[in-house]
Amino acid sequence: MKSDRKISLEQLNRKLADPNLSEKELQRYFVVDDEKSGPFNPVLEINRAEVSVPETPEGRARSAALLNSANFISRLRRQAAFHNRIGSGNYKGPIIVSEGDSWFQYPFRLIDVIDQLMKDYAVFSLDAAGDTLSNMLRQSEYLDAIENTGATIFLFSGGGNDVVAGGNLAAHLFDFDPALPPEGHLRPSFETILDDAIGMYGKLVRQVAKAFPRVQILCHGYDYTIPAKGRWLGKPMEARGINDPAFQRAIARVMIDRFNERLSLLQSSSARLNYINCRNTVSPTEWFDELHPTDVGYGKVAQKFSAAIEQFSSQGRNVEHKASRARAARSKAPSAATAAAEAARLPTAISSAATRGPTGRSLHIGLNAVSAAHYAGWEGPLRACEFDASDMQEIAGALGYATRSLLTPEATRQNVIDEIRKAAKELKKGDIFFVSYSGHGGQLPDFNNDEDDATDETWCLYDGQLLDDELYELWSEFKEGVRVLVISDSCHSGTMVRAGIPQELVVANGHLLSTEMPRVIPDDVATRTYRQNRDFYTQLGASISRGDGSNLTREITTPISCSVRLMSGCQDNQVSLDGIGNGAFTAALISTWNHGRFNRDYAAFHRVIMMRLPSTQTPNHWQVGPRNPVFDAQTPFAI
Numbered sequence: 001m002k003s004d005r006k007i008s009l010e011q012l013n014r015k016l017a018d019p020n021l022s023e024k025e026l027q028r029y030f031v032v033d034d035e036k037s038g039p040f041n042p043v044l045e046i047n048r049a050e051v052s053v054p055e056t057p058e059g060r061a062r063s064a065a066l067l068n069s070a071n072f073i074s075r076l077r078r079q080a081a082f083h084n085r086i087g088s089g090n091y092k093g094p095i096i097v098s099e100g101d102s103w104f105q106y107p108f109r110l111i112d113v114i115d116q117l118m119k120d121y122a123v124f125s126l127d128a129a130g131d132t133l134s135n136m137l138r139q140s141e142y143l144d145a146i147e148n149t150g151a152t153i154f155l156f157s158g159g160g161n162d163v164v165a166g167g168n169l170a171a172h173l174f175d176f177d178p179a180l181p182p183e184g185h186l187r188p189s190f191e192t193i194l195d196d197a198i199g200m201y202g203k204l205v206r207q208v209a210k211a212f213p214r215v216q217i218l219c220h221g222y223d224y225t226i227p228a229k230g231r232w233l234g235k236p237m238e239a240r241g242i243n244d245p246a247f248q249r250a251i252a253r254v255m256i257d258r259f260n261e262r263l264s265l266l267q268s269s270s271a272r273l274n275y276i277n278c279r280n281t282v283s284p285t286e287w288f289d290e291l292h293p294t295d296v297g298y299g300k301v302a303q304k305f306s307a308a309i310e311q312f313s314s315q316g317r318n319v320e321h322k323a324s325r326a327r328a329a330r331s332k333a334p335s336a337a338t339a340a341a342e343a344a345r346l347p348t349a350i351s352s353a354a355t356r357g358p359t360g361r362s363l364h365i366g367l368n369a370v371s372a373a374h375y376a377g378w379e380g381p382l383r384a385c386e387f388d389a390s391d392m393q394e395i396a397g398a399l400g401y402a403t404r405s406l407l408t409p410e411a412t413r414q415n416v417i418d419e420i421r422k423a424a425k426e427l428k429k430g431d432i433f434f435v436s437y438s439g440h441g442g443q444l445p446d447f448n449n450d451e452d453d454a455t456d457e458t459w460c461l462y463d464g465q466l467l468d469d470e471l472y473e474l475w476s477e478f479k480e481g482v483r484v485l486v487i488s489d490s491c492h493s494g495t496m497v498r499a500g501i502p503q504e505l506v507v508a509n510g511h512l513l514s515t516e517m518p519r520v521i522p523d524d525v526a527t528r529t530y531r532q533n534r535d536f537y538t539q540l541g542a543s544i545s546r547g548d549g550s551n552l553t554r555e556i557t558t559p560i561s562c563s564v565r566l567m568s569g570c571q572d573n574q575v576s577l578d579g580i581g582n583g584a585f586t587a588a589l590i591s592t593w594n595h596g597r598f599n600r601d602y603a604a605f606h607r608v609i610m611m612r613l614p615s616t617q618t619p620n621h622w623q624v625g626p627r628n629p630v631f632d633a634q635t636p637f638a639i
Contacts, residue, residue, distance in 0.1 A: 006052040016073050019080040023108055023115050024295075030108045032289075039164045039232045039291060042102060042129055044109060074107035078118065078125040085122045094313035096121050097145045099136055100157030102129035102292060103222070103301070110288060111295040113157070116302035121309065124149050133158045133200045137207075146212055153312055154208055155305065156219045160291065162197035163222065163259050165190065169236035173251075176241035182250035185242065191258070191629075198262040199601065199633030202270070206638065209271045209357075216312045218305060220276045221260035223293070225252050230290035266630045268430030268481055269639075271357025274312075276304050359431040360401035360639035363419045364389040365411050367439035371463050376528035380440050380460065380521065388438035388489055388586040395593065396434055399637055411439070412463045420474045429481030432639055438583055441490030442521040444530060444537055459490060460521055464533070467540065475625065478562035483631045489569040489583040491521075563628035567606060568620045585619055588612035598636065605636045 007015075012029055015021055029050050036043040046053055085091050098104055098114050105127035106112040114125055126141045136142075136158055146154060165172050172190040174180070201219075208217055227233035227248040237248045260279060267275040278301050286297035293301065366389025370380045386407050393403045406415055423433045440460035444467065458465035475484060521529070530537060569585030582590065592598055592608045606621035613619060 006050060008052050009046075009054075012046075012051055016077070019077055019084065023074075023111055026108045027110075032109055034231070034289075038130060039161050039167050042106060042109065042292075044107065074105055075125060075128065078114070078123070078127075081118060082122055082124050091122050093121055094153050094309060095149050095151040096123045096153045096155060096309070097142055097149060097151040098123050098125050098127055098155040098157075099131075099142045099145075100127045100155065101131050101160055103160065103220075103298075104155070104157045105129050106292060110292060110298065112298050113302045113305060114155075116299050117155075117305060117309075120306065123155070124151065127157070130161075131158075132161050133197055133204075137200050137204050140207065142208065143211060146208070146215060152215055153309060154212075154215050154217045156204070156217060158204075158219075159197045159201060159259060160222055162193050163255055164232045164291070165193055167232060169233065170239045173237065173240045173242070176243070182247060183254045185240070185251055186254065190255070194259055194262060195629045195633065197259070198266060198629050201263070202266055202630055202633050205266065205270050205273050209273070215272065217270075217273045218276060218308050219263060219273065220278045220301070220305075221263045222256055223278045223282045223297075223301070224249075224256050224280065225290055226284060226287055227252055228287075228290050233290045262629055265481070265628065269358045269432070269483065269630055269634075270430075274308055276308055278304060358639050359427060360396070360399065360434065361423050361427060361431070362393065362396040362401040362403045362434040362436070363416075363423070364393040364396070364403065364405040365407075365416060365435070365437045365439065365459075365461075366390070366405070367408050367411050367460070367462060369408055369462075370440065370460055371409075374463050374529065374533065375460070375521070376525060376532050378522070378525040378529070380525075382439065384582050384586075385438035385489075388582050389436060391582065391586065391590055392436040392438075392487060395590075395637060398596075400639055401434060409462055411461050413461050413466055416459075416461055416466060417470075417474065420471075421477060424474065424477035424479075424482075427482050428479055430483075432483040432485060433478070434485045434487075434637065436487040436489075438489045438586060440521045441488075442526055442529075459488070464536070465529075470540075472560070472624075475562055475564050476560040478560070480561035480626075481628075482562040483628060484562050484564040484625075485637070486564065486566045487568075487586075487589070488566065489585045491570060560625045563625045563631050564623065565602060565631065566620065566622040566624075567602070567609075568622070570617045570619065584613060584617060585609070588619075593636065600635065601633050602636055603632070 007029075015026060015029075029047050030044045031047045033043045033045045086095075096117075098117075100114075102112070104112060104114045105125065106129055114123055114127055117123055118125075124145050126145055142154060142156075145151070172187045172193065174185050174187060176185070205217055205219075208215060225233060227237060227245065229235060229238070233252055234248060237243075237251065242248055242251065256279065260275075260277065263275045264277075267273045281300050281304060282293045282297035286294045286300070288294045288297075366386040367380075368382045368385050370378070372379045389405050389407060393405050397403045404419060406412075406419070420433075420435065427433055437459050442458040442460050442465050443455040444458055444465065445455065457468045478484060567589075569583065581587065588609045591612060592605060598605060598608075602621065606619060610619050
């Protein structure tokens, strides 16, 4: 209802400072300036039909100052309400910290998700309309807030700005083509934007999960937005000749689906991350604009969050209220002692989900020799392969993997195959299997015509060689969504999980530019070994799934569901060098890992390792199976 008379700016300021007045009661004093607003960053104006603003320089300056502090004022109001609720002594529910964008704080004009949840819960809000994933991660205010409030639940909303390409959507769309489906109008660059976003999301989630072992993280992926000739969806699409409203909506659905798919994938490989699917929650008539629901729409989203909160707060508890010490303006990561104290004083189990998270299993194979009986009298002595396996096992164990090693005489074909099959049987979506191999590498004739270079790469296990084709078929036994990480420090290992086109080997006068011992089976030994065991390898090759003689890829003949990542010591036509303490590749990897201080993704990890090796040994980074953007963005070895 419109008021009979306007209020002054001074009166509006007093209303804003009154925590007993709800956001609903303040709505009528503000309107949205669509031209100045950014995506997920609404800019407000004083509603001059309700507020008297003097048409003087001083009046305009006072009005601007009030609006510029809208986010800050809203945060102060919420935090005052939080303190009052806790201070009353009557609240027995969960302590919650929230960090997010305009779905969590649309100041004054809309009753957003957090406004709705604060009716029932004590929520310490750090939310700010227009906040971006990168800014939230950089400031990390939530770490202080969780530590100082003793929160057991962390609500997070972010990535919406990325979904609409930061207001530059037109640059990531193709011109309208009636022959293309909706998804065909999104350029590959749009996928890159989402991959970057999910990488930041993953870092934030791991940061919270590591610091606070009992905190449950709740996030969402937005609902199906409806282009409405706005600046963020409708107009960018029209600029590309995409004018049909139904087709625009179809493209927007694809955009939202792809972001939600990544969050669902992140949930499966993250401890205590709980993704809330809000798609098809807000009806078409419950949108305030292209990106934000109405109060009613936000209420429906809040109900989904409330249901999840109740799942993790079935037992109320008293906590010592320390939120007055939360420093909203700066970040400080809690110490290990603080995190341990946090874990000790919290209940042993908030819910059955408290201990949920991905499992890490690892297998470490190291052979300093092989059986002369199989390898035609050759024992293939090496120095550092067992050291490599031990060091990789140490890294895995420190990160929480359940580890297993097979060294020299135990590293038989059957033992290795059995361990991989056991992992394939027991690991589920989101889990990770990490296998490292250090030993000789070899090559055999390609029996099933699936290799461009007519050779199969092998691991020289103690009693026989294991073909890359066999490994590929083992990967096919893993369930969908499992991550497989293979670290292979052996010769001819460039595409050990699946062969590819060799690259040129850098040599001088026909010799490697190194005096180190190569981890390669000598040509004469390889020939004798093959001839001595020709029937075995011929039957083995014939038993592997065949192509049609025209280099049909194994992705067609034997599709795999897991995502396999290989980091190897060299290319298929190169040799990996042995060392005293470690192989050259493993030494470079361990140095780059730097006791876990390396915090970038696998692609960067590979680049740094490559710079530490001689030009004659070029490590490879190869992937096969479904692409997993969460796996791509993770730090090396992350469970």
